[in-house]
Every structure is written in C-alpha cells, then in structure tokens.
Amino acid sequence: MTLFNRLFRDVPLATRGEITPKLGFLLTVLLAIVWLIPFLWMVVAALRPASDGINTMAVLMPSLKPTFDNIRDAWEIGDFPRYTLNTTIICTGILLVQFVTITLAGFAFARLAFVGKTLIFYLFLMQLMLVPVLLIVPNLSLVAQLGLYDTLAGVMMPFFASAFGTFLMRQAFEAIPTELEDAALIDGASLFQRIRHIYVPLSIPSFSAFAIISVTSHWNDFLWPLMVINSPDKRPLTVGLSVFTKTAEGTQAWGTIAAGTLMVIAPLLVTFLIFQKRFISSFVTSGIK
Amino acid sequence: MLFSRRLMLGLATAGTLAGALAFPALAGEGPTEIDLFFPVPVDGKLARDMGTLIKEFNDGHPDIKATAVYTGSYDDTLIKTRAAIKAGKPPSAVIMSANFLLDMQIENELTNLDALIKADGTTKEKFLGQFFPALQGNAVINRSVYGVPFQNSTPLLYINADQAKEAGLDPNKPPQTWAELTDWAKKLTKREGDKVTRWGIAIPCAYDYCGWMMETLTMSNGGRYYNEEFGGEVYYDTPSMLGALSWWNDLVSKHKVHPPGATPGPAVSTSFISGNAAMMMLSTGSLTYVRDNAKFNYKVAFIPRNVRNAVPIGGASLIIPAGLEADKQKAAWTLIKWMTSPEKSAWWSRATGYFAPNMAAYKTPDMVDFLAKHPDAKTAVEQLDVAKPWFATYKTVPVRKNLEDEVMLVLNGKKQPKEALVAAQKAADETLKPYNAETSLKLP
Numbered sequence: 001m002t003l004f005n006r007l008f009r010d011v012p013l014a015t016r017g018e019i020t021p022k023l024g025f026l027l028t029v030l031l032a033i034v035w036l037i038p039f040l041w042m043v044v045a046a047l048r049p050a051s052d053g054i055n056t057m058a059v060l061m062p063s064l065k066p067t068f069d070n071i072r073d074a075w076e077i078g079d080f081p082r083y084t085l086n087t088t089i090i091c092t093g094i095l096l097v098q099f100v101t102i103t104l105a106g107f108a109f110a111r112l113a114f115v116g117k118t119l120i121f122y123l124f125l126m127q128l129m130l131v132p133v134l135l136i137v138p139n140l141s142l143v144a145q146l147g148l149y150d151t152l153a154g155v156m157m158p159f160f161a162s163a164f165g166t167f168l169m170r171q172a173f174e175a176i177p178t179e180l181e182d183a184a185l186i187d188g189a190s191l192f193q194r195i196r197h198i199y200v201p202l203s204i205p206s207f208s209a210f211a212i213i214s215v216t217s218h219w220n221d222f223l224w225p226l227m228v229i230n231s232p233d234k235r236p237l238t239v240g241l242s243v244f245t246k247t248a249e250g251t252q253a254w255g256t257i258a259a260g261t262l263m264v265i266a267p268l269l270v271t272f273l274i275f276q277k278r279f280i281s282s283f284v285t286s287g288i289k
Numbered sequence: 290m291l292f293s294r295r296l297m298l299g300l301a302t303a304g305t306l307a308g309a310l311a312f313p314a315l316a317g318e319g320p321t322e323i324d325l326f327f328p329v330p331v332d333g334k335l336a337r338d339m340g341t342l343i344k345e346f347n348d349g350h351p352d353i354k355a356t357a358v359y360t361g362s363y364d365d366t367l368i369k370t371r372a373a374i375k376a377g378k379p380p381s382a383v384i385m386s387a388n389f390l391l392d393m394q395i396e397n398e399l400t401n402l403d404a405l406i407k408a409d410g411t412t413k414e415k416f417l418g419q420f421f422p423a424l425q426g427n428a429v430i431n432r433s434v435y436g437v438p439f440q441n442s443t444p445l446l447y448i449n450a451d452q453a454k455e456a457g458l459d460p461n462k463p464p465q466t467w468a469e470l471t472d473w474a475k476k477l478t479k480r481e482g483d484k485v486t487r488w489g490i491a492i493p494c495a496y497d498y499c500g501w502m503m504e505t506l507t508m509s510n511g512g513r514y515y516n517e518e519f520g521g522e523v524y525y526d527t528p529s530m531l532g533a534l535s536w537w538n539d540l541v542s543k544h545k546v547h548p549p550g551a552t553p554g555p556a557v558s559t560s561f562i563s564g565n566a567a568m569m570m571l572s573t574g575s576l577t578y579v580r581d582n583a584k585f586n587y588k589v590a591f592i593p594r595n596v597r598n599a600v601p602i603g604g605a606s607l608i609i610p611a612g613l614e615a616d617k618q619k620a621a622w623t624l625i626k627w628m629t630s631p632e633k634s635a636w637w638s639r640a641t642g643y644f645a646p647n648m649a650a651y652k653t654p655d656m657v658d659f660l661a662k663h664p665d666a667k668t669a670v671e672q673l674d675v676a677k678p679w680f681a682t683y684k685t686v687p688v689r690k691n692l693e694d695e696v697m698l699v700l701n702g703k704k705q706p707k708e709a710l711v712a713a714q715k716a717a718d719e720t721l722k723p724y725n726a727e728t729s730l731k732l733p
Contacts, residue, residue: 145377239361243336
C-alpha cells in the first residue's frame with residue numbers, strides 16, 4: 001500500500017486511508033497487465049531467433065539469444081521510413097481538413113436555424129450505417145475522375161467530411177451555454193470570431209477524442225489505400241506490412257510479423273507517450289473554467 | 290494550443306494537400322509504362338523476388354517500363370482489379386487466381402488473348418501446347434484463351450516420415466485410400482488421457498482454402514463440385530460431397546484424429562512443422578516452406594482416393610483486363626510471354642514451391658539439377674495426370690463462401706453434414722440465380 005501512496009501522491013488526502021480507491025487502483029493495474037501481454041509478446045517474438053523453432057513462438061519468456069534478424073528482415077521488405085511518412089501525411093492531412101469541416105458543420109447543426117435541419121442531420125448520420133466496403137467502387141471512380149488515382153490526396157479525399165465527427169462536435173457545441181456566446185455578441189464578435197474564441201477552445205476535449213479516433217482508424221486502414229495506391233513509393237505502412245500477413249500457402253513468419261507490427265505502431269505509441277498527460281487531462285477537463 | 294492560429298492551420302492544410310497532389314506524368318515519347326498486379330500467397334519475401342524478376346525484364350526491354358504492384362491476397366487482388374477497371378484505370382496485367390477467370394469473363398472484364406496469339410504467327414493449340422493439359426481448363430473459356438498459367442499447384446498429402454516409422458508404418462508406402470489414411474491417422478494420433486498431444490492429420494479450412502479442400506475430397510469421392518461446361522451450377526447437395534464432408538467430420542468428431550474447428554492453412558503448416566500434426570493435406574505451394582523448415586524427414590504423396598484418384602489444380606494465371614490501350618496491351622503481352630517462358634517459370638517454381646506450368650521448364654538444366662536434389666518436387670507434377678480444373682462459376686467467391694460457411698459449422702460441431710450441404714446448395718442456387726435467369730432459364 002505504500003506503493004499506492006507513492007504512486008498516488010496527488011490523491012486527495014481525505015481518501016488516502018480508504019480501501020475503495022485502493023481496490024480500484026489494483027483493478028486498474030491488473031487491467032493494464034492484461035492489456036500489456038500482447039504487446040510484451042510482440043516485443044519478445046520480434047527478438048526471438050528463428051532457430052528457436054515454432055514451438056517456442058507462443059512463449060512469453062524472452063529468448064536467451066535475442067536477435068535483430070526479424071527486425072532487419074521486416075526493415076528490408078520495404079521502405080519503412082517512406083511508408084511511415086506516407087501514413088503520417090495521410091493521417092494528418094485527413095485530420096486537419098476534418099477539423100475544419102466538422103467544426104463548421106457541427107456548429108451549423110448545433111446553433112444555426114435553417115430549413116430541413118433535422119432531415120439533413122439524419123441524412124448525415126445515415127452515412128454511419130454504410131459499410132465502407134460498399135463505397136469502394138463509387139469512391140474510386142470519383143477519385144479517378146478527379147485525376148487523383150494513385151495519389152495520397154486520393155486516399156484522403158473520401159474522409160474529409162466525417163459524420164461521426166460532425167455529430168460529436170454538434171453535441172459538444174450544444175453543451176456550451178449560450179450566455180457565453182451572447183456576451184461575445186455584445187462585444188461585437190462576428191460569427192467566425194465566436195466559433196474561434198468561444199466554441200472551439202471550450203470543445204478541446206471533444207477535438208482530442210476525435211483526433212485519437214480519426215488518426216488510429218486511418219493509421220490502420222488497409223483496404224482503401226490498397227485500392228487507390230499503385231506506386232510502391234506511395235504505400236502506407238499497412239499495405240507495406242501486409243506482404244507478410246497475407247500468405248495462405250506458406251506460413252506466418254511470426255517473428256517478422258511481430259517486428260513489422262512493432263514498427264507500424266511505434267510512431268503512434270511514441271506520440272501517445274509524449275502527449276499522454278495532455279490526452280488524459282483533455283478528457284477530464286470540464287466546460288466552464 | 291492547436292487552434293491558436295487559424296492562419297497556420299490553413300497553411301498547414303494547404304501544404305499537406307500540395308505535397309500530396311502528385312500530378313500525373315504527361316504521356317510522351319518514352320517507354321510504355323505498365324503495371325502488374327500480383328498477390329503473394331506463399332511467403333512475404335517473394336515480394337522482393339518479384340521485384341527482382343520485373344527489374345530483369347525492364348533491363349532487357351528498354352521500350353517497356355513495368356512496375357510490380359503488390360495487391361494483398363488472391364481475394365484482395367480480385368477486389369482491387371475490379372475496382373480499378375470500374376474506375377477506368379485498369380492494370381496492364383494481373384496474376385489472378387485461376388478460378389476467377391470465368392467470373393471475370395462473364396462480367397466482360399477480360400481481354401480475349403486469341404488475337405494476340407494469332408499476331409505472333411502461332412496457333413492457339415500450339416500456344417496452349419506449352420502448358421500441362423490439366424491447366425488449360427481454367428485458362429480457356431468458350432474455346433478462347435483468356436489466361437496464361439503462371440504459378441500452379443495441386444493439393445498433396447504431407448507425411449512426417451520419422452513419426453510414421455516410430456508408429457510402425459512404412460513412409461515409403463503412403464496411404465492410398467481413405468480407409469488406409471484413416472487407419473494411419475488413428476495410429477499416428479498420440480493421447481495422454483483425454484488430451485491429444487499429437488494429431489494424426491490436419492486439413493485446412495479457412496476462406497479460399499476450405500472450398501479447394503472440399504473440391505479435392507469430393508473429386509476423390511467421384512464427384513464434380515460444379516458444372517465444368519456452364520457457370521450457373523454447383524453440386525453441393527450430392528452423395529459424393531456428402532460422403533466427403535462426412536468423412537472429414539468423422540476424422541474430427543468420431544475418430545478424434547483431426548483437430549476440431551476450422552484451421553487456417555498457416556496454422557496447419559505450423560503444426561506439421563512443429564510435429565504436432567503427423568500428416569497434413571496442403572498445397573504444393575507450401576513445399577519450399579516445409580523443405581526449409583522441417584527438422585525431420587518428410588514425404589509427400591498423392592491425395593488418397595475413396596472412389597478414384599482426382600485433384601483440382603490451384604494457383605494463378607496471368608490475365609490482361611479489358612479496356613486497355615493497344616500499346617499497353619502489347620507491352621503486357623510481351624511481359625506475360627516473358628514471365629511464362631521455360632527459364633523464368635522454372636526459376637519462380639524453385640523460389641515458391643508452385644510447379645512450373647510450362648512443360649519445357651522441366652528440361653532446363655537448372656531444373657533437372659534441382660529435381661535430382663529434391664525429388665519431392667516431382668510429386669505435384671506427377672499428380673497432374675489425374676488433375677482437373679478448379680471450380681469456376683459465376684460469382685466464384687460468394688458461391689464458394691456459401692459452402693465454406695456451412696463446412697465451418699460442421700467442423701465446429703454445430704451442424705450435421707447433410708443439413709449443412711442442403712443449406713449450402715440453397716444459398717449457392719440463390720447466388721447463381723441472376724446468371725441462370727440470363728442464360729439457362731431464359732426461354733424463347
């Protein structure tokens with residue numbers, strides 16, 4: 001329990017002697033361990049020499065003779081720095097445009113009055129019901145007509161508007177008291193100034209949540225980039241890595257798959273670790289300070 | 290704060306977009322640029338070998354610049370090729386699963402190769418004569434050539450020879466009938482109480498593999514799986530398929546010598562390599578992998594029969610999609626002929642484990658040496674004498690999945706073979722209905 005107190009320096013003094021938070025803490029630690037196991041296995045498997053044979057593949061104990069062969073293999077399969085750059089461009093590009101579109105659309109649905117608002121909003125939400133695979137052919141035809149076949153812009157294009165994001169921002173904006181906006185109105189703020197100085201800063205938690213969801217889903221997207229991209233130098237990580245995981249006749253080279261997967265998630269992981277505090281606190285910040 | 294400067298945001302967005310918008314190169318005087326879509330069904334490292342192969346082609350053909358585009362699994366490659374054709378950006382050549390050709394031809398997505406063969410001053414018979422007869426059924430539709438066999442396979446029985454000897458069996462006399470195979474599997478299964486420590490046999494069942502294995506067993510049982518002459522009929526609810534599925538199910542639930550549930554191909558080969566399964570039925574495409582990884586003596590043999598010896602072919606052919614410009618079509622044809630030449634197909638065969646479809650490949654000096662060293666590579670080729678085409682129908686993939694979903698239920702102990710096959714037949718007939726409405730049921 002001293003460990004608990006050491007880790008939880010900043011828990012309110014009043015609850016320090018109680019048992020319930022300690023139980024909660026214990027449960028959290030257990031969950032964290034369960035969540036960590038696959039990740040640990042991946043690291044162990046990536047460093048395991050192939051000579052250990054297939055029977056040791058599922059063992060969590062690290063090999064006594066760790067090797068970087070798998071990592072080298074995965075690295076040589078393709079141009080990983082290039083793939084990482086492409087995936088980064090795709091994810092940030094999509095996210096930046098999405099921020100603009102969902103802010104404006106969310107505001108329109110939350111605060112503006114116009115004819116057919118509810119109907120249009122429901123039509124918007126219907127987009128959530130569609131299976132993305134259904135849209136592959138029409139989207140690809142459109143991308144090709146725009147001259148964006150085999151370009152990164154073509155990969156991003158269909159995601160510039162997000163039904164989920166619009167819905168999320170509408171909810172966030174609706175929760176903001178109109179008094180704040182009225183005050184700005186009296187000060188002579190224009191519509192865009194009100195969005196920029198009142199709505200956006202107060203909805204940062206929603207923006208952060210959306211950013212996490214958007215980036216992770218597009219980071220992991222495989223089928224759509226596979227459809228759009230032909231040139232090897234424009235491949236994102238998922239397509240580059242799938243060379244190992246799509247074999248039917250041979251076997252899964254688990255060591256190489258683990259090493260490749262590690263490389264794919266490393267940038268996301270590092271980003272999360274750097275911004276961890278910001279993420280977590282953004283989720284718990286309340287509206288009015 | 291992310292949103293502190295609207296201007297920055299605008300600039301960043303514009304910058305990202307400008308960086309991402311690569312303007313397509315203007316067509317000018319220069320080499321004809323072509324794309325080859327290829328899946329990697331064997332081993333990820335082969336993607337590199339394919340790159341080597343295409344580089345060699347480009348070096349020898351300065352007027353063509355081919356790019357190899359990796360496109361996932363066989364099924365992914367079909368999806369991508371179709372989407373690209375519909376978007377008006379067809380690739381110049383594709384390594385396409387051999388049983389998708391009929392479906393693509395029905396949808397008018399393939400280039401008829403007859404004219405290209407004729408322009409070379411040869412005849413269809415002569416051109417096709419280079420390849421094993423068993424492979425022609427999937428490449429020829431309505432007497433026209435639509436594909437050129439490139440990497441082909443047949444299913445084989447792999448036997449762990451050391452374990453067979455230890456169980457008092459002679460690996461040089463492999464089982465020839467289902468009865469013998471069942472007996473072998475019983476003798477090779479090891480149990481500690483209720484727990485099985487070694488399975489006698491494993492047969493893969495996952496999307497794509499499962500349908501192929503069902504066709505293998507059904508053919509060995511005298512059956513047909515589908516109508517070879519017409520793309521609107523499959524024969525799921527038949528005595529021959531019922532016998533095949535019942536035997537597979539018996540291995541699992543009655544004799545308990547086969548792992549329960551539906552096991553994907555890679556898991557089957559892994560358990561064979563690790564000695565956890567003494568025998569497996571798998572494609573010859575896995576042979577190179579087994580050879581490189583098995584730490585024991587192994588044997589490969591024909592698929593045992595119940596009624597007759599028969600197996601389907603597997604693997605892929607090179608095709609040219611419809612709607613290409615003439616110069617790209619010509620360049621693609623040059624590439625296809627080069628890739629399927631005896632030397633190249635022999636080289637690819639040694640790299641992958643697939644057999645070389647071009648018969649002359651086996652007369653090349655390198656291949657003669659290779660076969661002398663690895664006689665096991667001959668088994669799949671010898672089995673071609675009893676090989677038949679792979680099932681190919683209208684909507685091959687959905688019709689195949691209609692059966693696979695039901696077979697998985699049986700192997701998982703949730704359904705009996707008879708009711709599963711009745712359900713599969715019903716679902717497949719439903720999937721095939723639109724085609725039959727346009728063909729066999731369209732009455733004058």
